[in-house]
Amino acid sequence: MKSEVAAVKPVITGGSETVGPSGGAISKNRKIRWRWGLLAAVAMAFLSLYPQIDLWVTRGADWKGSFAFLSYDEEVYAAYINGLVLGRPRRTEPLEIPNPGKPQHESLFSIQFVPAYCIALPTRAFGLTVAESFILLTPLMAYVSTLILFYLLASVTRDEMFAAAAALAVLILGTLAARHSVAMGWFGRNWYGSFLFLRRYVHAFAFPIFLGFIVLTRRALIEPDRQARRAALASGVLFAVLVFSYFFLWTAALAWLFCLVLIWLVARRSEWLLVVKRVAPTVLFAVSALTVYAFMFWQRNSVTDRRWLALNFTRTPDLYRAPEWIGAVTIGLLIWTVKKGRAELREPLVLFACSLALMPFVAFNQQIVTGRSLEPVHYEMFSANYLSLLAFAFTLFVLWRGRQVDGESHFPRRPIALVAGLVIAWGVVEMTGVTLQSKDRNVARDLFMPVTKRLSALAAEHGKGINEREVVFSPNILLISDNIAAAAPQTPFWGTHVPLFADLSSEEQQERYFQYLYYTGVSPETLRIAFENNDMLQVGSAFGYFRYNPTLSANFHPITIGEIEDKVREYGDYIATFDHERARQTRISYVVLGVRSNFDFANLDQWYVRDAGEAIGPFILYQVRLR
Numbered sequence: 001m002k003s004e005v006a007a008v009k010p011v012i013t014g015g016s017e018t019v020g021p022s023g024g025a026i027s028k029n030r031k032i033r034w035r036w037g038l039l040a041a042v043a044m045a046f047l048s049l050y051p052q053i054d055l056w057v058t059r060g061a062d063w064k065g066s067f068a069f070l071s072y073d074e075e076v077y078a079a080y081i082n083g084l085v086l087g088r089p090r091r092t093e094p095l096e097i098p099n100p101g102k103p104q105h106e107s108l109f110s111i112q113f114v115p116a117y118c119i120a121l122p123t124r125a126f127g128l129t130v131a132e133s134f135i136l137l138t139p140l141m142a143y144v145s146t147l148i149l150f151y152l153l154a155s156v157t158r159d160e161m162f163a164a165a166a167a168l169a170v171l172i173l174g175t176l177a178a179r180h181s182v183a184m185g186w187f188g189r190n191w192y193g194s195f196l197f198l199r200r201y202v203h204a205f206a207f208p209i210f211l212g213f214i215v216l217t218r219r220a221l222i223e224p225d226r227q228a229r230r231a232a233l234a235s236g237v238l239f240a241v242l243v244f245s246y247f248f249l250w251t252a253a254l255a256w257l258f259c260l261v262l263i264w265l266v267a268r269r270s271e272w273l274l275v276v277k278r279v280a281p282t283v284l285f286a287v288s289a290l291t292v293y294a295f296m297f298w299q300r301n302s303v304t305d306r307r308w309l310a311l312n313f314t315r316t317p318d319l320y321r322a323p324e325w326i327g328a329v330t331i332g333l334l335i336w337t338v339k340k341g342r343a344e345l346r347e348p349l350v351l352f353a354c355s356l357a358l359m360p361f362v363a364f365n366q367q368i369v370t371g372r373s374l375e376p377v378h379y380e381m382f383s384a385n386y387l388s389l390l391a392f393a394f395t396l397f398v399l400w401r402g403r404q405v406d407g408e409s410h411f412p413r414r415p416i417a418l419v420a421g422l423v424i425a426w427g428v429v430e431m432t433g434v435t436l437q438s439k440d441r442n443v444a445r446d447l448f449m450p451v452t453k454r455l456s457a458l459a460a461e462h463g464k465g466i467n468e469r470e471v472v473f474s475p476n477i478l479l480i481s482d483n484i485a486a487a488a489p490q491t492p493f494w495g496t497h498v499p500l501f502a503d504l505s506s507e508e509q510q511e512r513y514f515q516y517l518y519y520t521g522v523s524p525e526t527l528r529i530a531f532e533n534n535d536m537l538q539v540g541s542a543f544g545y546f547r548y549n550p551t552l553s554a555n556f557h558p559i560t561i562g563e564i565e566d567k568v569r570e571y572g573d574y575i576a577t578f579d580h581e582r583a584r585q586t587r588i589s590y591v592v593l594g595v596r597s598n599f600d601f602a603n604l605d606q607w608y609v610r611d612a613g614e615a616i617g618p619f620i621l622y623q624v625r626l627r
Helices: 035-048 050-062 073-086 113-125 130-157 160-177 182-186 202-222 225-243 247-267 269-297 302-308 322-339 348-365 377-382 384-403 413-461 477-484 506-520 524-532 536-543 561-576
Strands: 017-019 025-027 311-313 372-374 471-473 590-594 608-610 614-616 619-626
Touching: 035 050, 035 130, 035 160, 035 413, 050 413, 073 113, 073 130, 073 477, 113 130, 113 202, 130 160, 130 202, 130 384, 160 322, 160 384, 160 413, 182 413, 202 225, 202 247, 202 269, 202 348, 225 247, 225 269, 247 269, 247 348, 247 377, 247 384, 322 348, 322 377, 322 384, 348 377, 348 384, 377 384, 413 477, 413 590, 413 614, 413 619, 471 477, 477 590, 506 536, 506 561, 524 536, 524 561, 536 561
Parallel strands: 471 590
Antiparallel strands: 017 025, 311 372, 590 619, 608 619, 614 619
């Protein structure tokens, strides 16, 4: 069989024609017809808005402006954006209380600054709220990601209907391929749900850049010289942007690039010099960006890193991930197709599909060489799952093309339409499941929005500058504390993400955690029971969330009885010696409770004076001052 491409000047090139089913060439000069791609992108955008539409319908005219959240981390991401919109410096942690005498460190947020500023600057310029920007971001990124995938698939297959259906399948079934689909819940398994690539804001913004890098890198290898140089330069720029966007996507891009170059050099070794020239601009941009990245990385807060990064030192292979299984099946089908003479091993499309299928094996097993494994579940959720499905889609095209003898390259229309319909229906199932799971909390968060507006007004009344953050205490962590900083200038006294993103030393972190427990009236025995029951908030606050969540680490170590006893004893000693000096460590300005809360103020009232309280919907806001 002929190569995928005609033998124009560089052997690698392939921008003009591709192999037909019987060895003939199919013209690639005609323009891509975007109708099917646009329909797929619109469908994906509407699907992505499902939870938000449900919230709008549920709340009706009473909607207070909140975004429908699908992930616990979205709240702290929104808090960082809110800080930038208010004018805080890039290095300010989302839950930090700025202290002029305390040097600021680089952090997860400040290093990955590109998406943050690309969202914060328009939000501020157009007078939007962070919630409104998050609402707009979801369908926009769904739309753009679908179009990029459609372009990639259509430019290779020249079958626009197949490309549209495959793009939808990759994005919608990616959740299933990551083993976090609603289907996991049917079997009693933990699951995150939704379309994982749309997790706001870092993942959602960076994902189309990741796909664009793949598109341009492929073009850099197969296009004629001038177009190839442009594509290589553009892919290098996108990689540099990825470096400052999301760690688990730029490392995934690097893993895939390694696979592509390796397999290309093995199959077409005579072209090694041309491959080097085509990849050189990307490498140059990558080295430049990573040099700056390394400089910023060494200025990070290593104490916080140890608290939230589940870094394992291991060389154990990891071969039990769903994307690897999909990749193995894909590679097997490609080998079978080549042996049957229906495709050539040297064909660029075969090599491209194989590189996508190999990427999960590199991402999940690089620790065999490096000896370090860092939360590989993120590759399963945000990159390897999608690339393995994309590889499978290209392999289906190779199989179909190879079996045709009548010159017809297109897949049958009716089966493709049926597949697209089934995929969209499954997308509805996914989004219905995650919407139902999060519905009560999303409604409660919307009811809480007037409280954040009142807190914003009070900060202005008190003349507080952007770095003079007042502190809000609440015993209700998931609803109240976790949502304060996303929409108001204040910060919570304690919350799910305070141990991770408040720039606290280990001593400061434990001091504030114990103080929260004390004000809440938690006894040492109650704390022991919470630890023994593996309570998420208590275990995460005291020992780190990688000791609670087994999916974050390849070598999960649950907390031990000895650790529990030590921590309970430390807390008992703390409350026995609590005094006015400790009460001054972190001063509280407000207390927020639910109207129906039976919170016992005994410990808090011993150190603070409260006003009469202000009812705001189903909440009460107290202003307090230290005695």
